[in-house]
Amino acid sequence: MNKKTLQRIRRVLATLFFLGITLMFLDFTGTLHKFLSWMAQIQFLPAVLALNFLVVIVLLLLTLLFGRMYCSVICPLGVFQDGVAHIHNRFKKGRHTFSKAHNVLRYIVLGVFIVLLVAGVNSLAMLLAPYSAYGRMVQSLFGPVYQWCNNGLAALSEHFNSYAFYSKEVWLRSLPTLIIAAVTFVVIVILAWRNGRTYCNNICPVGTFLSIFSRFSRLKMHITPEKCVHCGLCTKNCKASCIDGENGFVDYSRCVVCGNCMANCPKDAIEYKYIPHKSANAVPGGTVDTGKRAFLIGSAVALGTAAFAQEKKKVDGGLAFIEDKVAPERKTPVLPAGAGTLSQFRTRCTGCQLCVSQCPNDVLRPSTDLMHLMQPVMSFERGYCRPECTACSDVCPTDAITEILKEEKSSIKKGTAVWVSKNCIAMRDGIPCGNCARHCPAEAIDMVPLSNGKTIPAVNESKCIGCGACEYVCPARPLPAIYVEGVEQQRTI
Numbered sequence: 062m063n064k065k066t067l068q069r070i071r072r073v074l075a076t077l078f079f080l081g082i083t084l085m086f087l088d089f090t091g092t093l094h095k096f097l098s099w100m101a102q103i104q105f106l107p108a109v110l111a112l113n114f115l116v117v118i119v120l121l122l123l124t125l126l127f128g129r130m131y132c133s134v135i136c137p138l139g140v141f142q143d144g145v146a147h148i149h150n151r152f153k154k155g156r157h158t159f160s161k162a163h164n165v166l167r168y169i170v171l172g173v174f175i176v177l178l179v180a181g182v183n184s185l186a187m188l189l190a191p192y193s194a195y196g197r198m199v200q201s202l203f204g205p206v207y208q209w210c211n212n213g214l215a216a217l218s219e220h221f222n223s224y225a226f227y228s229k230e231v232w233l234r235s236l237p238t239l240i241i242a243a244v245t246f247v248v249i250v251i252l253a254w255r256n257g258r259t260y261c262n263n264i265c266p267v268g269t270f271l272s273i274f275s276r277f278s279r280l281k282m283h284i285t286p287e288k289c290v291h292c293g294l295c296t297k298n299c300k301a302s303c304i305d306g307e308n309g310f311v312d313y314s315r316c317v318v319c320g321n322c323m324a325n326c327p328k329d330a331i332e333y334k335y336i337p338h339k340s341a342n343a344v345p346g347g348t349v350d351t352g353k354r355a356f357l358i359g360s361a362v363a364l365g366t367a368a369f370a371q372e373k374k375k376v377d378g379g380l381a382f383i384e385d386k387v388a389p390e391r392k393t394p395v396l397p398a399g400a401g402t403l404s405q406f407r408t409r410c411t412g413c414q415l416c417v418s419q420c421p422n423d424v425l426r427p428s429t430d431l432m433h434l435m436q437p438v439m440s441f442e443r444g445y446c447r448p449e450c451t452a453c454s455d456v457c458p459t460d461a462i463t464e465i466l467k468e469e470k471s472s473i474k475k476g477t478a479v480w481v482s483k484n485c486i487a488m489r490d491g492i493p494c495g496n497c498a499r500h501c502p503a504e505a506i507d508m509v510p511l512s513n514g515k516t517i518p519a520v521n522e523s524k525c526i527g528c529g530a531c532e533y534v535c536p537a538r539p540l541p542a543i544y545v546e547g548v549e550q551q552r553t554i
Contacts, residue, residue: 067333068320071134079140085456086199086418087207089229094419094456101415101458103135104192105267110409110459124271128278132261132268133317138191138249139261139268143319145253146300155297157257159305162312167262167269174266181404184434187412191265194245196413197435201242204418205231232443234417235427238435257300262315272314281336282316282323284309288330295322295331386442387539393547395439395527397425398446398473399454399462402550409461410436416453416462422446424529425453439475441529441545446475448502448528471502474554476527476545478506478520485542487515497531497543506531506543518543523554 078100085097101107108116120131132139150156170189177186187193208229215226233239252259261268284295286309296306299322303315323331393403397416400406412435417425422444427435437453439446448471454462465473478497486492497518498506505524508516518531520543527545535541 065320065324067318068324071130071318071320075134075140075143078135079137079144082137082195083199083203086196086415087204089208089418089421091419091421091452094452098456098458100135101192101413101456104458105131105136105271106190106192107411107413107458110411110461112460121271121274124274125278127280128282128313128316128318129268129271129275130318131271132258132265133319136191136267138195138265139258139317141195142249142253142258142260143300145250146257149254155294157297157299157302159296159299159307160302162303162315163263167272170264171266171269181408182432183407183410184412184432184436187435188241188245189264189266190411191267193411193413194249196415197238197242198246198249200414200418201234201239202246230423232423235429235435237429238414238427241435256302258302258315258317261317262301262303275316276313278313279335280318280333281313282311282318283332283334283336284311285330285332288328290328290330292327294325294327298322298325384538386541388440388442389532389540389544391544391546393476393549394428394430394433395476395529395545395547396551397437397439397453397462398451398470398475398551399457399465400475400551401463403547406461407433407436409459411459411461412436413458415456415458419452419456421450421452439529439545439547441532443533445529445533446527448526469553471526472553474526474548474552476529476547477522477525478527478531478543479546480518480520480543481540482517482542484537484540485517486537487517489537491515494536496534496536500530500534501525502528502530526554 081097081100085093085101088094102111102113103116103120105117105120107113108120120135124131133143134140174186174189177183208231211226212228212231215228218225249260282304284304284306289306289309291307293306295304300319301312301315301317303312304310304322305312318333320333323333396403396406412427414427414435414437417427417437424439424441424444424446425437426440428438449467451465451467451470454465457463482488485494487494493516495508495516495518498508503524503526505521505526506518507521509519510516527547529545532541532544535543
C-alpha cells in the first residue's frame with residue numbers, strides 16, 4: 062500500500078464519522094438522526110450496554126484484523142484528540158517521543174470502570190467513557206454556540222422575509238453537567254496538545270480493552286530492520302508514542318494505525334502488512350504476559366454482567382415579570398417513554414446527552430442526583446412530553462430508551478399527576494382555573510365542585526400517562542399545584 066494512501070483513507074473516514082456524530086448532537090430539528098443514528102449505535106460501549114452483540118463482534122473482528130482503527134476512525138473523542146494534536150503539530154513538528162506503556166495504570170482504570178458498571182454506578186463510570194464524554198462536551202459547550210449562530214441566521218433571514226431558519230432558546234439545563242463537560246474539555250485538550258493520545262493510552266477504558274485484541278491483529282505496522290536507518294522520524298510523528306525507532310519496536314497495544322509513521326519514513330522501512338504474531342516486533346527484553354488473557358476473559362464477562370445488571374425573564378403583556386417555575390421534588394424521577402424499569406434504564410444509560418439534545422419540547426435534562434448524575438430525567442417547566450413525539454427513543458444508542466412507535470406513545474404510563482391543594486390558586490386565592498383539566502391530552506383530569514362553590518382537579522390515575530401537560534400549564538408559582546410523580550416500571554394502559 063502506498064505510504065500516504067492509508068493515512069488519507071483514515072483521515073477521510075475519521076472526518077466523516079466525526080462530523081456526522083457532532084452534527085447529530087448539535088441538530089435540534091430532529092432530522093439528521095434519521096440518517097446518522099447508526100454512527101452512535103456502532104460506538105463500542107453503547108453497543109455493549111445495548112447487548113448489540115453483532116456490533117460488538119464486528120468491532121472486535123476489525124480490531125483483530127486491522128488493529129485499533131476504531132480509536133482513530135470511529136471514536137469521536139479519539140478523532141477530536143487527533144485534531145488538537147494536528148493543530149499543535151502545525152506549530153511544532155516532530156515533537157513526539159516514545160514512552161513505555163503504563164500498563165498498571167491502564168488496567169487499574171479499566172478494572173475500576175468495570176466494577177463501577179457492575180455496581181450500577183454509571184454516573185461515575187461514564188466520566189471515563191469516550192463517547193459519553195464527547196457527547197457531553199458537544200451538548201453542553203458546543204451546542205449553545207451552534208444555537209446562538211442559528212438564532213443570528215434566523216434573525217437575519219426574518220429581516221429578508223425568509224423562514225429558512227427558526228430561533229431556538231438557549232438555556233442551562235444542568236450546571237453540574239456543564240462543569241463536568243468543561244473540565245473534561247480542558248483536560249482532553251491539554252493532554253492532546255502536550256503529547257497526542259495520552260488519554261487513550263492511559264485512561265480510556267475502551268482503548269485499553271481493545272488494546273488486548275490489537276496485540277494479535279493480523280495487519281500491523283512493521284519496521285524492516287534492513288531498511289531502517291534509525292532516523293527517528295517515525296517516533297517523532299507517532300501521536301500514540303508507541304514507536305521506538307531506535308530499537309525498531311512498535312507497541313501494537315497502543316498503535317491506532319494512523320499511518321503517520323509510514324507517511325514520514327524516508328526509506329519506506331515501515332509497512333502496514335500481514336505479520337504473524339510470533340514474527341511481530343517484540344518488546345526489547347520483554348516477555349509475554351500470559352495473565353492478560355485471563356484479564357481479557359474476566360473483562361468480557363464483567364462487561365456482559367454490567368450490560369445486564371442564564372436566561373431572559375418572561376413578561377406578561379410587557380407589564381409584569383412572571384415568576385419562574387421551580388421543579389417540584391419527586392420521589393421517583395419521570396423517565397422518557399420506552400425506558401421500561403428504573404433499574405434497567407440506569408444500568409444501560411451512559412449519560413451521553415444525545416436524547417437531551419434531541420428533545421424538541423425541552424422536557425429532558427441531565428439529572429443532578431449524584432448517584433445518577435447526567436442521566437436524563439423529565440421536568441416540565443418549559444414544556445411537556447407530547448404524545449406524538451418519540452425523538453428520545455429514536456436516537457438512544459444503548460436501548461436505555463427502547464424504540465417505540467408513535468401509536469404506542471400515548472398509552473405508555475410514565476407517571477401519575479399529583480394535586481397539591483395548598484399551591485392551587487382555586488383553593489389559595491379563590492380564582493377559578495381548570496387549566497390542568499382543559500389541557501390534559503389523556504382526559505384524565507376532571508374539575509370537581511366543592512360545597513363552597515370552588516372547583517378542584519381530580520386525577521383519574523388509570524388514565525393518566527404522566528405527560529406533564531398539567532404541570533406545564535399550571536399557573537401556580539413558584540411550585541405548581543399539580544405535578545407528575547414517576548413510576549418504577551412503565552406500563553401500557
